[in-house]
Amino acid sequence: MIDPTTTQLAHYMDLLSARQKLVTSNMANADTPGYQTQDIDFQFEFMSLVDGPQGTPPPQTIHAQGLVAKPDGNNVSLDREARLLSENAIRFNVASTLVRGQLKAIRSAIDEGKNG
Amino acid sequence: MSLFTSLQVSASGMAAERARAEVLVENMANAETTRTPEGGPYRRKDVVFSSDLQASPFSAVFQNELAQGVRVADVTTDDRPPEMRYMPGHPDADSNGYVAFPRMNPAEEMVDLMNASRSYQGNVAAMSAVKDMITKSIDIMK
Numbered sequence: 001m002i003d004p005t006t007t008q009l010a011h012y013m014d015l016l017s018a019r020q021k022l023v024t025s026n027m028a029n030a031d032t033p034g035y036q037t038q039d040i041d042f043q044f045e046f047m048s049l050v051d052g053p054q055g056t057p058p059p060q061t062i063h064a065q066g067l068v069a070k071p072d073g074n075n076v077s078l079d080r081e082a083r084l085l086s087e088n089a090i091r092f093n094v095a096s097t098l099v100r101g102q103l104k105a106i107r108s109a110i111d112e113g114k115n116g
Numbered sequence: 117m118s119l120f121t122s123l124q125v126s127a128s129g130m131a132a133e134r135a136r137a138e139v140l141v142e143n144m145a146n147a148e149t150t151r152t153p154e155g156g157p158y159r160r161k162d163v164v165f166s167s168d169l170q171a172s173p174f175s176a177v178f179q180n181e182l183a184q185g186v187r188v189a190d191v192t193t194d195d196r197p198p199e200m201r202y203m204p205g206h207p208d209a210d211s212n213g214y215v216a217f218p219r220m221n222p223a224e225e226m227v228d229l230m231n232a233s234r235s236y237q238g239n240v241a242a243m244s245a246v247k248d249m250i251t252k253s254i255d256i257m258k
Contacts, residue, residue, distance in 0.1 A: 020249065028128055028185055
């Protein structure tokens with residue numbers, strides 16, 4: 001990528017979309033008997049993407065802890081998923097705005113150079 | 117590409133909840149039905165969901181990982197004995213004057229229907245959030 005910050009932002013957005021995918025799965029399976037809420041360890045996965053070598057394997061899916069299971073064995077909490085859904089969307093929004101800013105800075109450097 | 121798989125997952129959730137709502141509405145419509153093609157009163161139906169691996173239409177090309185959607189695995193029929201009501205004048209009454217009616221609790225159906233409708237809304241919200249994220253990443257190029 002262009003510079004380390006943009007690369008990190010790209011990793012961040014990748015992880016956010018991976019997590020959003022799990023949130024949509026959890027929501028779709030809110031009434032599936034025996035379904036366990038899925039999540040990723042965001043902090044850990046982000047650190048291993050940033051520090052790790054190129055081509056790190058895709059994030060590990062884990063079962064979310066500390067949720068109350070219903071009698072049918074399903075432990076999806078719609079409130080938790082709704083919170084994560086909007087949180088991920090907002091974080092993604094911020095990251096994409098920052099990437100846009102980075103690209104804009106580069107573009108303006110090119111454009112200003114033209115008139116020099 | 118994983119964001120497009122999310123849309124697929126939410127769509128599977130919406131389809132499943134819609135199927136569930138259809139069955140619940142069928143139950144309520146047939147709350148007083150005493151004749152069915154199989155004979156006897158109508159029997160209450162219910163759906164069973166199971167999680168289902170979703171592949172996006174292009175997954176074979178992009179080799180992306182699968183996500184867990186949902187599908188209706190089975191439609192079960194309630195085997196509780198029918199409710200016997202004493203109605204000697206009814207054409208379907210037995211020799212003792214009792215008519216077999218479906219055993220149905222309107223409150224049960226309404227609660228299930230509300231549940232299905234809320235879950236459907238949840239999936240719609242998830243889909244629009246993901247759609248927004250896709251639009252935002254397209255906007256980076258502008």
